[in-house]
Amino acid sequence: MRLCDLLNTIQYTVIQGSEELEIDNIAYDSRQVNSNTLFICIEGFKVDGHNFALDAIKKGATALLVQKEINDIPSHITVIRVGNTREKMPYIASAFYNHPVKHMKLIGVTGTNGKTTTTFLIGKILEQYNKKIGLIGTIENRIGGKAVEASRTTPESLDLQALFAQMLKEEVSHVVMEVSSHALDLNRVDACDFEIGVFTNLTLDHLDFHKTMENYRDAKAKLFRKCKYGIINIDDPHGKEIIKQADCKVITFGIENDADFKAYNIMMSSKGIEFSVTLEDQEIRFHLNTIGRFNIYNALGAIAAGYYLNIPIEVIKTALEDMEGVPGRVQRVESNRGFSVIVDYAHAPDGLENVLKTIKEFAEGRIITVFGCGGDRDRSKRPIMGEIAGKYSDFCIITSDNPRSEEPEDIIAEIEVGMQKTNCPYEKVVDRKEGIQRAIEAAKTKDIILIAGKGHETYQIIKDRVIHFDDVEVVKSILQGDHIHGTIENK
Ligand SMILES: CC(=O)N[C@H]1[C@@H](OP(=O)(O)OP(=O)(O)OC[C@H]2O[C@@H](n3ccc(=O)[nH]c3=O)[C@H](O)[C@@H]2O)O[C@H](CO)[C@@H](O)[C@@H]1O[C@H](C)C(=O)N[C@@H](C)C(=O)N[C@H](CCC(=O)O)C(=O)O
Numbered sequence: 001m002r003l004c005d006l007l008n009t010i011q012y013t014v015i016q017g018s019e020e021l022e023i024d025n026i027a028y029d030s031r032q033v034n035s036n037t038l039f040i041c042i043e044g045f046k047v048d049g050h051n052f053a054l055d056a057i058k059k060g061a062t063a064l065l066v067q068k069e070i071n072d073i074p075s076h077i078t079v080i081r082v083g084n085t086r087e088k089m090p091y092i093a094s095a096f097y098n099h100p101v102k103h104m105k106l107i108g109v110t111g112t113n114g115k116t117t118t119t120f121l122i123g124k125i126l127e128q129y130n131k132k133i134g135l136i137g138t139i140e141n142r143i144g145g146k147a148v149e150a151s152r153t154t155p156e157s158l159d160l161q162a163l164f165a166q167m168l169k170e171e172v173s174h175v176v177m178e179v180s181s182h183a184l185d186l187n188r189v190d191a192c193d194f195e196i197g198v199f200t201n202l203t204l205d206h207l208d209f210h211k212t213m214e215n216y217r218d219a220k221a222k223l224f225r226k227c228k229y230g231i232i233n234i235d236d237p238h239g240k241e242i243i244k245q246a247d248c249k250v251i252t253f254g255i256e257n258d259a260d261f262k263a264y265n266i267m268m269s270s271k272g273i274e275f276s277v278t279l280e281d282q283e284i285r286f287h288l289n290t291i292g293r294f295n296i297y298n299a300l301g302a303i304a305a306g307y308y309l310n311i312p313i314e315v316i317k318t319a320l321e322d323m324e325g326v327p328g329r330v331q332r333v334e335s336n337r338g339f340s341v342i343v344d345y346a347h348a349p350d351g352l353e354n355v356l357k358t359i360k361e362f363a364e365g366r367i368i369t370v371f372g373c374g375g376d377r378d379r380s381k382r383p384i385m386g387e388i389a390g391k392y393s394d395f396c397i398i399t400s401d402n403p404r405s406e407e408p409e410d411i412i413a414e415i416e417v418g419m420q421k422t423n424c425p426y427e428k429v430v431d432r433k434e435g436i437q438r439a440i441e442a443a444k445t446k447d448i449i450l451i452a453g454k455g456h457e458t459y460q461i462i463k464d465r466v467i468h469f470d471d472v473e474v475v476k477s478i479l480q481g482d483h484i485h486g487t488i489e490n491k
């Protein structure tokens with residue numbers, strides 16, 4: 001493709017060379033460059049991509065997109081200057097892949113908690129309606145039944161457009177994706193027009209990146225200036241402000257407040273939830289195989305999305321009622337020892353409080369919580385999560401999540417500050433496997449062990465090592481090691 005054809009939707013200045021150049025590849029990382037590549041230099045948080053321009057040229061880059069002057073660029077290289085390279089990349093990527101989004105319907109879900117769950121529900125509804133979907137998010141990226149590699153919750157714009165192109169080639173009609181606040185802030189979904197946007201909620205997380213809750217909220221609000229229908233949780237205190245900033249058709253859902261999709265006559269048990277929604281003057285009753293009030297919110301967001309995608313309500317109902325569960329989200333691991341184990345991805349204060357409140361409603365025995373907090377992530381949530389775990393549990397094991405570059409003991413000490421505000425007895429066990437083992441040893445009949453924070457993850461990041469680690473697998477192996485055969489049940 002000619003370079004000028006990639007640039008025709010943006011403003012730019014040619015610093016040197018020809019715009020007629022043929023471009024075979026685009027890269028924002030010098031390690032991905034090969035022949036005839038346009039290398040996009042991005043000023044990052046850690047390093048400056050402009051410093052890799054000469055490296056990129058050695059590897060075959062023939063054109064550079066820059067936002068500042070770089071010295072010593074050979075004269076045969078085309079240099080294009082723009083105001084902000086990160087902002088322009090999505091438009092160039094969209095042009096390179098022939099604007100794949102124009103031919104598919106995009107459904108984006110944003111919010112602190114519930115994105116993965118809600119995207120799985122919407123995906124299930126679409127599949128029930130015989131649509132071939134693309135799914136993009138934390139657990140996996142998927143094209144129809146085929147998993148494709150995923151590393152971020154929301155990929156970088158160039159990778160995202162490449163994935164959209166692959167999805168279109170494989171005849172996907174609807175893409176359901178998680179849209180993280182990082183993605184919205186860092187322009188990863190610019191150049192995407194969404195048919196539907198869903199806002200689940202906004203609670204404390206990621207202040208290491210956004211600095212204030214207002215910035216965090218405003219990042220989420222961006223989605224509702226990119227979509228046709230905005231489906232918004234009106235019970236969330238930030239819902240009204242998101243609506244104020246929106247320029248789409250707004251549809252609300254909730255339980256407490258008046259809403260377009262309002263759940264009522266709610267019944268909850270340890271086996272599932274039931275609720276009604278009135279649609280077109282008809283009361284529709286839903287019976288779901290999942291637990292927790294928060295999952296009613298996730299279901300309402302999905303029901304509203306299905307409705308605005310023109311999917312018949314009976315199809316939506318069947319899809320949700322057949323849903324087996326989302327991996328690592330309140331996933332039950334039964335043992336025949338009389339206690340039960342729940343693995344959940346709660347890794348922020350609100351998620352942890354929600355899941356513990358839900359468990360407390362049904363617990364017949366004690367609640368034993370095993371958890372930690374991720375390293376190189378928002379530190380302010382650590383004592384808060386410690387206090388929440390202590391408040392709702394009868395015994396806690398503070399252990400490691402993904403410590404990343406931090407010392408696990410330091411993270412645990414920060415969690416402990418909150419735990420000590422409660423009367424909950426606790427132990428500190430740095431090794432997560434030993435922590436889980438300790439909880440299992442301590443459990444008695446009817447107790448519930450909650451293992452929070454890592455859910456579906458199959459790895460643990462310790463310094464620069466990534467080791468295989470899977471909470472469900474660890475629980476099963478410990479139970480089997482005790483010559484007791486656990487059965488896994490995904491609720
Ligand atoms: C804070 C954040 O999101 N940072 C992202 C950002 O990094 P950055 O701007 O700091 O990049 P950098 O490392 O300084 O590098 C600058 C430029 O130099 C390039 N480079 C670098 C080295 C080299 O040898 N050659 C080279 O060309 C890089 O590719 C980049 O273009 O751009 C990078 C390229 O796309 C991302 O990989 C990186 O994600 C980091 C690794 C990350 O951990 N992000 C997390 C926090 C994230 O995005 N999480 C959300 C989910 C959160 C949630 O909702 O729970 C997600 O959507 O996944």
Ligand SMILES: Nc1ncnc2c1ncn2[C@@H]1O[C@H](COP(=O)(O)OP(=O)(O)OP(=O)(O)O)[C@@H](O)[C@H]1O
Nearest residue numbers: 112113114115116117138294344345346351354355
């Ligand atoms: N609607 C909700 N409100 C509050 N908590 C929720 C909600 N849905 C799920 N949770 C809790 O939050 C955890 C994470 O849920 P989920 O993975 O669906 O969220 P997410 O927004 O995709 O998270 P991430 O930002 O890490 O991708 C769950 O394991 C559960 O404990």
Ligand SMILES: N[C@H](CCC[C@H](N)C(=O)O)C(=O)O
Nearest residue numbers: 347373374377401402453454
């Ligand atoms: N999307 C979240 C996931 C956190 C999961 C937790 N296990 C951790 O590693 O901190 C994040 O990147 O902050």
Ligand SMILES: [Mg+2]
Nearest residue numbers: 115116138178
């Ligand atoms: Mg997610």
